[in-house]
Amino acid sequence: MHKFTLAATVFALPLLALAASSPCHAQSIGSLLHSVTDTVTQKVQQKIQDKAGEQADATLNGHSTTARRGMPRITGGFDFSPAPVSLYQDDFAATAIGAMPRPWKTNGSGQVVSVQGFPGKWLELSGSSTFKLSREHRLPDRFTIEFDLLPLAETPSDLNNPLFGFAGDDRATDYLSDGVNDGALNAIDLLFFNAGSDVSVYSGASGFNSNPDFNVQGYANRILHVSIAVDGNRERVWLDRTKILDSRMFQNNPSRYFFISAPMKYDHGAKLLLGNVRIGGYK
Incomplete structure (x- = not known):
């Protein structure tokens, strides 16, 4: 289970119990429960979108994210030799x-x-x-x-x-x-x-x-x-x-x-x- 979904479930259990013991407040508690669930769902969807964006960047033009971090440093040689x-x-x-x-x-x-x-x-x-x-x-x-x-x-x-x-x-x-x-x-x-x-x-x-x-x-x-x-x-x-x-x-x-x-x-x-x-x- 995704960590955001688990958090929503744990948070919702006390609210369900309260709704069962107090019928007069069931409608308002239900609305609150739906609000919490919607917020968590939005965060999960945003997380999925962010991950998809990272994967798109990683495959842009056929290159990996390793290549996009910067080119390796090139070290040239010194091949001068004084004439004898x-x-x-x-x-x-x-x-x-x-x-x-x-x-x-x-x-x-x-x-x-x-x-x-x-x-x-x-x-x-x-x-x-x-x-x-x-x-x-x-x-x-x-x-x-x-x-x-x-x-x-x-x-x-x-x-x-x-x-x-x-x-x-x-x-x-x-x-x-x-x-x-x-x-x-x-x-x-x-x-x-x-x-x-x-x-x-x-x-x-x-x-x-x-x-x-x-x-x-x-x-x-x-x-x-x-x-x-x-x-x-x-x-x-x-x-x-x-x-x-x-x-x-x-x-x-x-x-x-x-x-x-x-x-x-x-x-x-x-x-x-x-x-x-x-x-x-x-x-």
């Missing part, structure tokens, strides 16, 4: 504070600095400045690059949009602001100023264009490690072990030089620092 042959490596330890590292050149200015709370030395990138390695560091067809970025700012938007990528020459006379002009082949733009789209990837060489989802704003005053692997025309990029790019970014370009550009301007004393650069190749 060292082509260039610098943590700026041998460069004096305030000096510009010899292998680097720029259309603007830069200096090696130390930062409280962050070990080692860092290359401070002045606004509207693009930095490249010298001609002897022309990159081969297959190589890897790793480096650390340290964005310092009161708020992430003060960093505007620094970028890095590859150019077809080692000239440092022009500021590279994207991945297509002034000899640039491709670029990854870190859009600290834009909370809606944090990264922009564009290749003038292949025409590739995308906006991968990565929260660069969470890296203000925190080290962001960048890993890049290039194999022919294919380029893969990871930001702090999260892959944001795996696509054709070159068009059989014979010359490839790494570059990094500070934003056109900083706000409220913000700075972008570069550190721990490692470039590897293969025999």
Whole structure:
């Protein structure tokens, strides 16, 4: 017997007894008994309807309620492996504070600095400045690059949009602001100023264009490690072990030089620092 029906029966027994002993009240008690029974019946019917609704939801579009509770979390792998042959490596330890590292050149200015709370030395990138390695560091067809970025700012938007990528020459006379002009082949733009789209990837060489989802704003005053692997025309990029790019970014370009550009301007004393650069190749 359903629990609501049982409750109605138990409640009704004393009322029946009272009706038998007091005929003058039989009509009013009978009405009360019918009211109680109707109330319990309504609750039972509502319970049945609710259960039917749950079952309908469970079979909606052929899916179970388990599937409707949320998708399982997907965990991707980090398959970057540094190339075994060292082509260039610098943590700026041998460069004096305030000096510009010899292998680097720029259309603007830069200096090696130390930062409280962050070990080692860092290359401070002045606004509207693009930095490249010298001609002897022309990159081969297959190589890897790793480096650390340290964005310092009161708020992430003060960093505007620094970028890095590859150019077809080692000239440092022009500021590279994207991945297509002034000899640039491709670029990854870190859009600290834009909370809606944090990264922009564009290749003038292949025409590739995308906006991968990565929260660069969470890296203000925190080290962001960048890993890049290039194999022919294919380029893969990871930001702090999260892959944001795996696509054709070159068009059989014979010359490839790494570059990094500070934003056109900083706000409220913000700075972008570069550190721990490692470039590897293969025999």
